[in-house]
Amino acid sequence: MEKHLIFMDIDGTLVARDQKISERTKSVVKELQQDGHQFYVATGRKYSSAFEMARKLSDDTQVIASNGSVYTVNEMLHKKRLSDEALRFVYQTTTDYQLPMFFFGEHTIFYTQQLPSYLQKNDQSRIGNDEEDFCSIDSMETLMEVSQRIVNGIIIADDQEDKLKEVREILAKSGLLSVSSSHPNNIELIPLGVNKATAIHAVRKELTVPQKNIISFGDGMNDLEMLQASGIGVAMGNAVDELKQHAQYVTNTNVEDGIANFLLDYFK
Structure with a gap:
């Protein structure tokens, strides 16, 4: 064959x-x-x-x-990686809507707000694994300092599907990145195209x-x-x-x- x-x-x-x-x-x-x-x-x-x-x-x-x-x-x-312009737009949008944000490098997770308990416990989730390197993002300036290391991202928010739907439409219309969802509780953020x-x-x-x-x-x-x-x-x-x-x-x-x-x- x-x-x-x-x-x-x-x-x-x-x-x-x-x-x-x-x-x-x-x-x-x-x-x-x-x-x-x-x-x-x-x-x-x-x-x-x-x-x-x-x-x-x-x-x-x-x-x-x-x-x-x-x-x-x-x-x-x-x-391929999310552009700096896309990262700025995503960060500002999620900040305005008070949504938690995760950005991924090849080996590192960059996060806004508080790190969820399932990551703190090193749970074998779709985000985490045994040897994680976590980095907190507390400002736009901090984000831009690590922007070259970021490949893609995800927004995860349980029981906020209406807000996620609104944010997804805003991000998709920006023309700065591609968006997808593997579950109703998330928006996956991918380099454009x-x-x-x-x-x-x-x-x-x-x-x-x-x-x-x-x-x-x-x-x-x-x-x-x-x-x-x-x-x-x-x-x-x-x-x-x-x-x-x-x-x-x-x-x-x-x-x-x-x-x-x-x-x-x-x-x-």
Whole structure:
């Protein structure tokens, strides 16, 4: 069979809340890698967290991180970052609306307001991992001092969906950045013109793999462009309904080995 590129979102797709990859999924992926197929994790996580998860899957698994802002191909790291103008606009907007803000470097989390308890406890969340470097942002001046280190960001606010919707519209209309959401409680902030799909296009062009041989798995609306950029777009059984409507296939949930089941059916 022709060689394929397979892209997998992490949270809600490759792993469940316990952040563990099932042994069955690991086995299927490694077997397919031995047959010459190439696998990527494709996530909104920062690079170091995504890389750690990729290595839990296998040493050969590659990385698309920060919603396409950072990716590896042929052992080379490619990166785009939020512009200074975008950072200023986001910081001012979130300050005006009193919303907490997280900015991500390759290894560092920069945060406004108070650091949430789930990060203080080093919880294995979609933001944190075991070896975090946190930096508080208490002013526009402080933000600009570290701007060159920032790749992307996220606004997270539980039970404030109306406010988030209003802020998302303001940010999208600015023309300074791209916005997405993996959950109703967040707004993901990405360099203008960048998403998981743009990274996929760059990777497959570099590796000369036709689009028909691209398979992608996701569960949130920040995976929509990725599924649309693939020859075979697969929504998890636990995915949001809107994503399922745009996917070519729907597999089992992330806790039912949905990725492994689909790949076994597809390749064998």
